[in-house]
Amino acid sequence: MQPPGEPLHQRRRPPTPRELDGIPWLAPLSDSERARVLPDISAGDALPGDHVCRVGRPVTYWFGVIEGLLKMSSETAQGQTMTFAGLPSGGWFGEGTVLKREPYRYNIQALRRSVVAGIPVDSFHWLLDHSIGFNRFVMNQLNERLAQFIAAREIDRLADPDVRVARNLAALFNPVLYPGVGQVLRITQQELAYLVGLSRQRVNEALAALQGAGHIRIEYGGLRVLDLEALRSVTPVAHTGRR
DNA sequence: TCATTAAATTGTT
DNA sequence: AACAATTTAATGA
Numbered sequence: 001m002q003p004p005g006e007p008l009h010q011r012r013r014p015p016t017p018r019e020l021d022g023i024p025w026l027a028p029l030s031d032s033e034r035a036r037v038l039p040d041i042s043a044g045d046a047l048p049g050d051h052v053c054r055v056g057r058p059v060t061y062w063f064g065v066i067e068g069l070l071k072m073s074s075e076t077a078q079g080q081t082m083t084f085a086g087l088p089s090g091g092w093f094g095e096g097t098v099l100k101r102e103p104y105r106y107n108i109q110a111l112r113r114s115v116v117a118g119i120p121v122d123s124f125h126w127l128l129d130h131s132i133g134f135n136r137f138v139m140n141q142l143n144e145r146l147a148q149f150i151a152a153r154e155i156d157r158l159a160d161p162d163v164r165v166a167r168n169l170a171a172l173f174n175p176v177l178y179p180g181v182g183q184v185l186r187i188t189q190q191e192l193a194y195l196v197g198l199s200r201q202r203v204n205e206a207l208a209a210l211q212g213a214g215h216i217r218i219e220y221g222g223l224r225v226l227d228l229e230a231l232r233s234v235t236p237v238a239h240t241g242r243r
Numbered sequence: 244t245c246a247t248t249a250a251a252t253t254g255t256t
Numbered sequence: 257a258a259c260a261a262t263t264t265a266a267t268g269a
Binding site for chain 1: 251252255256
Binding site: 220221 | 257262
C-alpha cells in the first residue's frame with residue numbers, strides 16, 4: 001500500500017545545468033534543434049508514492065528520470081497491482097502513448113525521492129518531425145524496450161528467485177535504456193523486492209548468492225555490477241547442496 | 244573536525 | 257514479521 005493521499009508534486013521548474021547533463025537524447029540533437037526545445041524542458045521532484053502518470057489521464061509530457069527510481073505498474077480488475085518495470089536514472093518512457101496521443105496506459109510512481117524531467121507532447125512531435133538524431137534515439141529506445149519486455153516474459157516464467165533477481169538486475173543496468181545508472185545502482189533491497197515481487201528476505205539471499213558468484217558487489221544502499229553479462233546468463237542452481 | 248544521536252538499511256531468525 | 261547490527265546523515269560544540 002502506498003501512503004494515501006500524497007499530493008501530486010506538479011510544481012515544475014526549469015532544469016539545472018547539472019540535470020540537463022543527465023538527459024541522454026540532448027546529445028544527438030543539432031545545436032539549433034537543442035536550442036529550440038531547451039526552453040520546453042521542465043523538471044520536478046517526486047516523493048515516494050507520488051504518481052508521475054496515472055492510467056487514463058491525458059498525455060501531457062514525455063517523461064524521463066534524472067535521478068531516483070520509478071516503477072511502472074498497472075492494476076488488475078481485482079485491484080491487484082502488478083509491476084512491469086523499474087525506471088532508474090537516465091530512463092525515458094511513454095513514447096508509445098505520446099506518439100499516439102492516447103491516455104496513459106500505466107501508472108508511474110516514485111519508489112523514492114526522484115527528479116523527473118519532461119517535455120510537452122508537442123515538443124516531442126516537433127523533434128520527431130525535424131531531428132534525425134532524435135528519431136534514432138527513439139527508435140533505439142523502442143527496440144531495446146521491446147527486447148526488455150520479451151525478456152521480462154521469460155523471467156516471470158522462471159520460478160527460481162535467484163534467477164529472477166539476477167535478470168531483473170540485468171534489466172535495470174541496461175546501458176542503452178538507462179545510461180544514467182553506470183556501474184553502481186542506487187537501490188535498496190526493499191525497493192528491489194517490490195520490483196521483483198519477492199520478499200526482502202529472499203532478495204537478500206539471492207543477492208548474497210550473486211555476490212558469492214562474483215557477479216555483483218553489495219553496497220550500503222546500492223549494488224555494483226561486476227559482470228553484467230554473467231548476470232544476464234545466470235541459470236537455476238539447486239542450492240540444496242546436492243551434486 | 245569530531246563526537247553524539249537519529250534514521251535508514253542490512254543481515255538473521 | 258520482528259529484531260539486532262551496521263552504515264549513513266544530521267546536529268552541535
